[in-house]
Amino acid sequence: MEFLFAYLLCNIAEVEETDKKKIRLDRKTALAKAEHYCAYQERSQQELRNKLYEWGQWSDDVEEIISELIQTNFLNEERFTQAYVSGKFKMKHWGKIKIRQGLKLKNVPDKMISNALKGIDYDEYLATILMLAEKKAGTIVEKDAYKKRYKLVSYLLGRGFENDSIIEVLKANGLY
Structure with missing residues (x-):
């Protein structure tokens, strides 16, 4: 009986957790959170896109928010790429191959990756x-x-x- 009670409590906790994640933010709130998310640390467009979908935004809103953040310079893919290359090389001591793969996973264009890697002395x-x-x-x-x-x-x-x-x-x- 105790096992069944513990099992039910675990399932209730899981249901409550998934219910919390399904709350959809309105566009204005999502934009404010996205600005904060991008101001905290450099982000790629794909990272932000994933986060916006996680917050329950629809694809039209996601693309509008991303373009607005690009215009206001909260989101800059080139700046992100430079920061990523610099950080992974200087702090984590990664080589160019590993850095390139990491950026490809974040859907950064190859030309931008090559330009950023040229910056390594x-x-x-x-x-x-x-x-x-x-x-x-x-x-x-x-x-x-x-x-x-x-x-x-x-x-x-x-x-x-x-x-x-x-x-x-x-x-x-x-x-x-």
Whole structure:
């Protein structure tokens, strides 16, 4: 009997949660929330579009809100792309491949991605690869040099760096 009571309580909580999510905001409120959402952090158009649909907006309203936010400069895809590239490279130490994939998932145009990636300083890029390689090399406990090199290169590839750049840095610094 206790099990049945606990089960019913859980289901009631789930129903209440889904009811809360289905509340549809009016256009004016959705616009104000969207402005706040975009002012807090740079957003892509797709992120905002998803959020507006989550708030129960219809497609006509969503597109109108997005175009209004673009006109008022709350939403700027180019600015978002630059901030994303800069943040992922400088803070998370991601390579260009991983950054490109992240932006593609957010439906950013390829030309905009390429332009933003050109903003990464090549020397700083190689220095980041070296820093990550040295840090990782110290943690790999492998006696066989080939296996150690394989693990190191695999790690850097997983971080999104290009194979040519990895090999160039490792050879130049005696880690290959």
